[in-house]
Amino acid sequence: MTRISRIELTPVAFADPPLLNVVGVHEPFALRTIVQVHTDDGLVGLGETYAADDHLARLAAVAEVLPGLDVFDLNGLRRRVHDALASGGATQVGGMLNLQDPVDVVMSPYEVALLDLQGKQLDRPVVDLLGGAVRDEVPFSAYLFYKWAAHPGGEPGAWGAALDPDGIVRQARTMIDQYGFTAIKLKGGVFEPAQEVEVVRALAAAFPEHKLRIDPNCAWTVETSVRVARELEGVIEYLEDPTPGIEGMAEVARYTKIPLATNMCVIAFAQLKPAVLADAVQVVLSDHHYWGGLRRSQLLGGICDTFGMGLSMHSNSHLGISLAAMTHLAAATPNLTYACDTHYPWKTEDVIKPGVLPFERGSVRVPRGPGLGVELDEDALGKLHEQYLAGGIRKRDDTGYMRTVDPEFTPNTARW
Ligand SMILES: O=C([O-])[C@@H](O)[C@@H](O)[C@H](O)[C@@H](O)C(=O)[O-]
Numbered sequence: 001m002t003r004i005s006r007i008e009l010t011p012v013a014f015a016d017p018p019l020l021n022v023v024g025v026h027e028p029f030a031l032r033t034i035v036q037v038h039t040d041d042g043l044v045g046l047g048e049t050y051a052a053d054d055h056l057a058r059l060a061a062v063a064e065v066l067p068g069l070d071v072f073d074l075n076g077l078r079r080r081v082h083d084a085l086a087s088g089g090a091t092q093v094g095g096m097l098n099l100q101d102p103v104d105v106v107m108s109p110y111e112v113a114l115l116d117l118q119g120k121q122l123d124r125p126v127v128d129l130l131g132g133a134v135r136d137e138v139p140f141s142a143y144l145f146y147k148w149a150a151h152p153g154g155e156p157g158a159w160g161a162a163l164d165p166d167g168i169v170r171q172a173r174t175m176i177d178q179y180g181f182t183a184i185k186l187k188g189g190v191f192e193p194a195q196e197v198e199v200v201r202a203l204a205a206a207f208p209e210h211k212l213r214i215d216p217n218c219a220w221t222v223e224t225s226v227r228v229a230r231e232l233e234g235v236i237e238y239l240e241d242p243t244p245g246i247e248g249m250a251e252v253a254r255y256t257k258i259p260l261a262t263n264m265c266v267i268a269f270a271q272l273k274p275a276v277l278a279d280a281v282q283v284v285l286s287d288h289h290y291w292g293g294l295r296r297s298q299l300l301g302g303i304c305d306t307f308g309m310g311l312s313m314h315s316n317s318h319l320g321i322s323l324a325a326m327t328h329l330a331a332a333t334p335n336l337t338y339a340c341d342t343h344y345p346w347k348t349e350d351v352i353k354p355g356v357l358p359f360e361r362g363s364v365r366v367p368r369g370p371g372l373g374v375e376l377d378e379d380a381l382g383k384l385h386e387q388y389l390a391g392g393i394r395k396r397d398d399t400g401y402m403r404t405v406d407p408e409f410t411p412n413t414a415r416w
């Protein structure tokens, strides 16, 4: 029996371009925590998760109670995470986690690391532990953002500015030429809906064969959402989080044929029943980082299937360990039929050794090496950890950063 001997948690910061969204703009660095789970027989399992300081504190509290756990005991993992958080009073917390299930959020990187270890021990890829591959390559979408050319006071990056239809179409072309994506997602909620509809139409004209989506992160009222949905019927494959809340989404759904998708009003198992009863969403974006890991994301997939909801995949800024985990999960989930989101093309630094996860024709081939099939680059990890220590960012704050440029900026859900 292989048991956990110790845990290493390494917060890292990696360069991120000035991508705009409803709450502000991405800071110069995005944060992640790299989780290394060591075993008594010398194996190391990898996981990746958020790195906000309160999340790091929870991860550290759990790390203390994991030594001795059998790497195959995922139920035991959940119990230990639950008990450690409960004893710290953290199973019900506010802020970012007020709708998410904190046990699922904290458990996730440990579950991924244990699956990596199981795979390494059995010499099988994680996808095989999840039931086997139903697809050998996983399609991802081109995730487009309005963006500035440079961070304030910084050097312009490779992508240039994208603040109008031409800029976004140019960005799409660069990304599609480079990665071969066949689906496109536009992050909206930045400009008036009419401008964003114009952009979607420009994308549809420039890429008539591509599947399109727009996600304004709840920037619109119910009325605006219905109007935009009607305008985009036949143009987009789904409309993601046009308006806040299960009730609001249900109201919009009554007046449009376009499937509504969410990673905002259904982000934990507790919200599935009300959403199904209200017929509020037709597609749920899974995300193993907050649905409790890969196996609980498959459980979500089964529930969506049962209730006739589609399944897609959400992404925040992330590194290669997460990309590998997302790819194994998507490859083993039959009803995950939409191209998954990924921020991966936006990053220029990583903690894994290169070459294992190339995008070809918009897809990532499932790594066949043992476990996740990726290897940590210790030098890169050290460098990105130094960057974390020096950079001073301890929690993502798109709004605070935007206010350094525009002091009047207010993130406003349902503002239009
Ligand atoms: O990175 C961003 O700016 C996105 O807006 C991200 O934070 C969202 O979580 C996400 O991509 C989404 O689909 O809502």
Ligand SMILES: [Mg+2]
Pocket: 215, 217, 240, 241, 262, 263, 264, 314
């Ligand atoms: Mg979204």
